Structures are given as structure tokens and as C-alpha cells.
Amino acid sequence: MPDADPDSSLWAIELRNAELREVSFAVIDTDSFMVRWQRQVEGTDWWTSLTAFADNRYYLHNYRYPEVPEPTDLLAVNAETGLLSWVLANHLLVKNAGKGLLEVxxxxxxxxxHQHCNASTGELLPLNTSLPESADAIILAEPVRYIEGNMYFDRLAQFISDATGGHIPVAIDYLEKRPYIIFSYYIYEQDKTVQYLLIVTDQKQQVLHEKLSEEREGTGRSTMMLKASTLVYLKNSNEFSSLTLS
Structure with missing residues (x-):
């Protein structure tokens, strides 16, 4: 998840170890290709989930009753250190209200x-309805998934087949960042699902064609995201890569 600041190159990452049923978190910098830190955060468990990243903090929801799909607590973590900043028990995050405030x-x-909350301290404040609505600027673009039966699937699949010399997709994720067109697509090879990344220009010039993973059990979700001109994508199910489209 990217920092809501459009000028920031930081991303918050949620990491899960299914065997140990442990969750940890990290902050990475896509400009310097560095992991700022990675740790298990105090007060979290297997059910904790990442929900937002703003004001130099990222926010987590805890689920005290896993059988009920409803968050019970809000945690704030310092994005520079990975240390817990504050906890609001029995509260959930509604949105970033801007000006250093959250709506909870x-x-x-x-x-x-509903109340406001100081993003730095967790202090609860009365809801100020006179505050202007925060701008709904889209800072993160996620792909659109196309599968067989969709009205655009056959056309996109034929385009990919022509561009790659015969690959026949079974699912396609599609993103645009003009003049670039970005595909993350899946094909069958020897009864296994294999994922590729294809980037072309609107003049059909190939920029990148790369295998992202092989011998998958199925198709993934949210395996690539675009913030401004930075494309972040997942390789081999556990390796983050990024490139700048300029």
C-alpha cells in the first residue's frame, strides 16, 4: 500500500507466514530499492490487516473475533521506525480527513x-463537520481483471498472442499509463499456471516481456499496482520489483 503523499516513494507491505500463522510488516522505498525496516508489530496477530498509510503512519485493523468479519481496534504504526504509536480500542478507521486528522x-x-482523531497522537476529537472534504485524488491504480466471457477478453487475448508469438491467456490484468499499456497475464504450461508481465506502447512497441512466476496453483490478485509513474509488481509470489515508466 503506497503512502498517500503523492510525492512519497514509500510503500507499506503486509507479509504473512502461513505455516507459522504470523504477520509482519515492512516499509520499502521504491526510489532507493531499500527495505527501511521489517518487523512484527506489538499488539498484532494473524488476523491483523493493513488498512491505510498517511501522515507518516500506517494504520492496522485488529479483529478480536475472527469469526465476525468486522474490525474491532485501530492501531497506528510509525512509518520511520515500525514501532507502535497508539491504539484506539473498539474503533475503526473510516477515512483520512486531511490536515493531520483521521475520521474514526x-x-x-x-x-x-463518528469522531475525528489526531493522526500523530491518537487523541479523540469531536467530529468537525465544517472541515472541507479531502480531495479524492486517485494515488493508486490497480488493474482490471478480464477473464473468458468478458466482452473485451478475446480482443485483449488476441493482442497478447500477437505480441508474444502465440501465448494464449486464460486471465488478463490490464493497466494503462499513457503511452504505456501494461498486461499481467496467465497461461497454462504443462498443467500449471504461469504468469507474465507485458508492457507495450500505444504504438505497439514492446518495452518489457518477463515471466513473473511459474508452477502456480492458480491466478493471483493485486500482483501489480501503479502509483504515479512507478509500477510495483510481485515476482515469484514473494519478491517485490518496481520500474519507472517515463
Whole structure:
């Protein structure tokens, strides 16, 4: 998940070890290709999930009752150190309200009470309805998934087949960053699913064609994302790579 600051090159990453049922978190810098830090965060468990990254903190939801798919607590983690900053029990994050504030909510009966919260300290404040709505600028572009049966699938599949010398996709993820067109697609090879990344220009010039993973059990989700001109994608299910489209 990228920092909400459009000028930042930092991303927060959620890492899961299914065998140990452990979750850890990391912050990476896509400009310097460095991992700033990686750690298990105090107060988290297997059910904890990453929900936002803003104001030099990233925010986690805890689920005290895993059988109920509803967050119960909000945690803030310092993005520079990976250390826990504050916890709001029984609250969930609604949105980043801007100006160093978050909008949070606490359940009261069948409804929710909304408040503001200081992003740095976790201090609860009355909801200020006079604050202007924060701009809904799209800082993260995720691909559109096309599968057989979709009205555009055959056309995209034929384009990929022509560009790659015969690959026949079974699923296609599609992104645009003009003049670039980006495909993450899956084919069958010897009864296994193999994933490729293909980048071409709108003049059909091939920029990159790379195998991302092989012998997969199926197709993944959110294996590539675009923030501004930086494409971040996942290789071999556990390796993050990035490139700048300029």
C-alpha cells in the first residue's frame, strides 16, 4: 500500500507466514530499492490487516473475533521506525480527513458514532463537520481483471498472442499509463499456471516481456499496482520489483 503523499516513494507491505500463522510488516522505498525496516508489530496477530498509510503512519485493523468479519481496534504504526504509536480500542478507521486528522468510528448499538482523531497522537476529537472534504485524488491504480466471457477478453487475448508469438491467456490484468499499456497475464504450461508481465506502447512497441512466476496453483490478485509513474509488481509470489515508466 503506497503512502498517500503523492510525492512519497514509500510503500507499506503486509507479509504473512502461513505455516507459522504470523504477520509482519515492512516499509520499502521504491526510489532507493531499500527495505527501511521489517518487523512484527506489538499488539498484532494473524488476523491483523493493513488498512491505510498517511501522515507518516500506517494504520492496522485488529479483529478480536475472527469469526465476525468486522474490525474491532485501530492501531497506528510509525512509518520511520515500525514501532507502535497508539491504539484506539473498539474503533475503526473510516477515512483520512486531511490536515493531520483521521475520521474514526465506534459502534454504539446498531449504529456508529463518528469522531475525528489526531493522526500523530491518537487523541479523540469531536467530529468537525465544517472541515472541507479531502480531495479524492486517485494515488493508486490497480488493474482490471478480464477473464473468458468478458466482452473485451478475446480482443485483449488476441493482442497478447500477437505480441508474444502465440501465448494464449486464460486471465488478463490490464493497466494503462499513457503511452504505456501494461498486461499481467496467465497461461497454462504443462498443467500449471504461469504468469507474465507485458508492457507495450500505444504504438505497439514492446518495452518489457518477463515471466513473473511459474508452477502456480492458480491466478493471483493485486500482483501489480501503479502509483504515479512507478509500477510495483510481485515476482515469484514473494519478491517485490518496481520500474519507472517515463
Amino acid at each position: 468510528a465506534i459502534k454504539q448499538g446498531d449504529s456508529f458514532k
